[in-house]
Amino acid sequence: TLGVRRLKEIINVSKKPKTSSLTVYLTGQATNNAEQCKQVSCRLEHCTLRKVTANTTIYYDPDPQETVISEDQEWVNTYYE
Structure with missing residues (x-):
């Protein structure tokens, strides 16, 4: 489905998304600083x-x-191979 369900959730602004996870890779100083990691997480939580x-x-x-x-x-x- 190439992510159609997720795109539909985003477009329809779903109140209860079924796939509400996200992986974020930090760079720079934040990678080794727990407090900075927490701040980034808090800012992204309601983004x-x-x-x-x-x-x-x-x-x-x-x-x-x-x-x-x-x-x-x-x-x-590659997806259809």
Whole structure:
């Protein structure tokens, strides 16, 4: 499904998301500082999509195995192998 359920939750602003986990890899000083890690976690806990996106575009792929986004074709090919 290529993440369609998750995208639907995001677009519909689901009140009870089924897949509400996120893995964040920190860089710099925060990687070795528990207090900084906690601060980052607290800031992200109630972060909206608007705060972390510069722009959005929706593409429709009528054939999921042939994407209209050329940069994604290799990933799609790997997914369907």
